[in-house]
Amino acid sequence: MYKRVLLKLSGEQLAGKFETGIDAELGAWLAREIKQVVGGGTQVVIMVGGGNYARGAQLAGHGIKRVTADHIGMLATMMNALALTDIFESQDVRTRCLSNIFAQQVAEPFVHRLANKHMEKGRVVIVAGGIGRPYLTTDTAAVSLALELDCEVVLKATKVDGVYDCDPHKHKDAKLLPKLSYQEAVANDAIQVMDKAAMGLAMEQHMPLIVFDALEGDNILKVTRGESVGTSIHE
Numbered sequence: 523m524y525k526r527v528l529l530k531l532s533g534e535q536l537a538g539k540f541e542t543g544i545d546a547e548l549g550a551w552l553a554r555e556i557k558q559v560v561g562g563g564t565q566v567v568i569m570v571g572g573g574n575y576a577r578g579a580q581l582a583g584h585g586i587k588r589v590t591a592d593h594i595g596m597l598a599t600m601m602n603a604l605a606l607t608d609i610f611e612s613q614d615v616r617t618r619c620l621s622n623i624f625a626q627q628v629a630e631p632f633v634h635r636l637a638n639k640h641m642e643k644g645r646v647v648i649v650a651g652g653i654g655r656p657y658l659t660t661d662t663a664a665v666s667l668a669l670e671l672d673c674e675v676v677l678k679a680t681k682v683d684g685v686y687d688c689d690p691h692k693h694k695d696a697k698l699l700p701k702l703s704y705q706e707a708v709a710n711d712a713i714q715v716m717d718k719a720a721m722g723l724a725m726e727q728h729m730p731l732i733v734f735d736a737l738e739g740d741n742i743l744k745v746t747r748g749e750s751v752g753t754s755i756h757e
């Protein structure tokens with residue numbers, strides 16, 4: 523069983539059955555899944571994406587500067603983090619939202635010691651604003667935060683159940699790869715589970731990654747117990 527994990531949830535996943543925005547019903551389901559994990563003694567920090575509202579790289583252009591677009595992207599992650607915090611608490615999961623962009627009226631700032639303290643007390647920490655700087659995604663922010671908080675693994679939730687040798691939506695004979703080295707994941711352009719910056723940082727700092735389907739019942743619990751779920755990417 524892992525003692526401390528970082529779970530990366532994308533905005534697309536939080537949107538669930540909707541095109542955009544957040545699917546609160548799905549969020550409540552996730553809260554109950556994570557409650558089991560915390561109850562079992564694993565500390566959890568969540569990095570949320572914002573792609574259900576805005577992504578900097580897509581928004582930039584027609585006069586919107588890339589830096590501004592990324593600021594908007596970070597604000598999008600904040601909307602998800604705020605909503606998810608309330609949803610988690612509504613399911614009796616003790617949760618704190620800490621923000622990497624200054625927004626004192628709406629969330630406490632991210633402080634390393636505070637995040638540690640909350641997790642040691644069994645509270646789930648949801649981080650808003652990625653890492654607080656442009657030209658990054660929440661995947662890279664997730665790996666960076668996992669390193670900062672001594673997490674043992676980054677659990678990257680995806681809509682497929684792991685990494686395939688080719689796109690399973692396009693190729694019927696695509697095979698799930700249970701294990702993969704960082705080098706293979708970086709070198710193979712068909713594998714797009716995480717952006718290269720995130721993968722590069724994980725490789726350089728030896729942070730293991732597990733890519734899996736978090737929306738399959740009990741998968742988050744299984745993965746935190748060390749059961750073989752999805753694709754494990756390591757040395």
Ligand code: UDP
Pocket residue numbers: 531532533534570571572573574576577578579591592593594595596597598599651652653654655656657658659660661663
């Ligand atoms: N972002 C950023 N710095 C960070 C994290 C995120 O600038 O540290 C911006 C970036 O524009 C990104 C957007 O926030 O596209 C939303 O995050 P992301 O695209 O990773 O969301 P996801 O695809 O996981 O929903």
